[in-house]
Ligand SMILES: [Zn+2]
Ligand SMILES: [Zn+2]
Ligand SMILES: [Zn+2]
């Protein structure tokens with residue numbers, strides 16, 4: 176039984192004073208040196224996992240506040256660089272802090288988490304509503320089906336799964352998961368909600384779209400991946416005709432700037448200074464390296480090397496070439 180019979184939304188800022196004072200007397204006006212400031216207890220509710228773990232180790236009082244409050248652990252997100260250190264055992268320990276009330280579990284690229292480990296976490300937390308496991312290659316389609324089936328049997332309310340990049344996932348798995356998750360809507364709730372390409376869509380921890388499942392069957396390669404709709408109006412109009420560019424990134428390369436498809440003819444010229452791609456329309460509008468004439472996408476703008484001429488820049492490769500030529504000249 177939770178000690179905080181208030182809703183999840185409102186508790187994060189009200190619970191900690193209660194926690195901190197329930198077992199200990201109110202702090203004296205002048206705190207003895209070495210004790211954590213009361214504001215730190217208040218801040219715990221806003222901390223991400225790495226900060227929480229750091230506070231846990233800082234001192235006994237803070238450690239007790241962190242470890243003893245299930246509400247702090249209802250939403251668990253593991254991101255790099257912590258991901259590589261999270262094994263089944265570590266995950267069980269972390270999620271046990273929620274005392275069965277885990278609502279949201281987000282594991283980004285946790286390679287050491289297995290189907291069996293995740294299943295045990297879900298067995299202890301049947302009220303979990305979202306599970307994000309993008310890039311967790313230790314998980315498989317079979318494992319996710321087992322988890323969704325278990326939650327279905329327990330009348331759970333899982334509403335969001337993010338599965339891009341897990342292993343051995345087939346259309347068969349996807350169909351079972353969909354039918355269990357979208358009970359009232361046998362067609363699947365995905366229909367009609369387009370997914371446009373941008374890098375955030377690939378970094379699934381950041382996506383907050385309402386679709387129950389992120390992945391779909393690519394109609395070209397038949398793999399289970401993120402399947403993007405096109406942002407080009409003319410492409411979307413012909414969506415239902417024979418030629419359509421709805422598909423995974425590998426079948427339909429997408430522009431980093433507008434999310435539109437890039438035709439095979441344009442692909443040769445869509446070369447950027449970073450390893451991304453840009454459609455010709457966008458390519459024409461952005462500033463380019465003054466030596467090789469290749470632009471950077473927005474995500475990699477920080478790689479531009481400004482030149483003394485205002486507004487001009489060099490790409491990393493041209494700058495390195497330039498530097499090595501200067502070295503050679505020095506040798507003469
Ligand atoms: Zn494909
Ligand atoms: Zn574009
Ligand atoms: Zn298109």
Ligand SMILES: [Zn+2]
Nearest residue numbers: 464467490493
């Ligand atoms: Zn260049």
Ligand SMILES: [Zn+2]
Nearest residue numbers: 449451472475
């Ligand atoms: Zn880029």
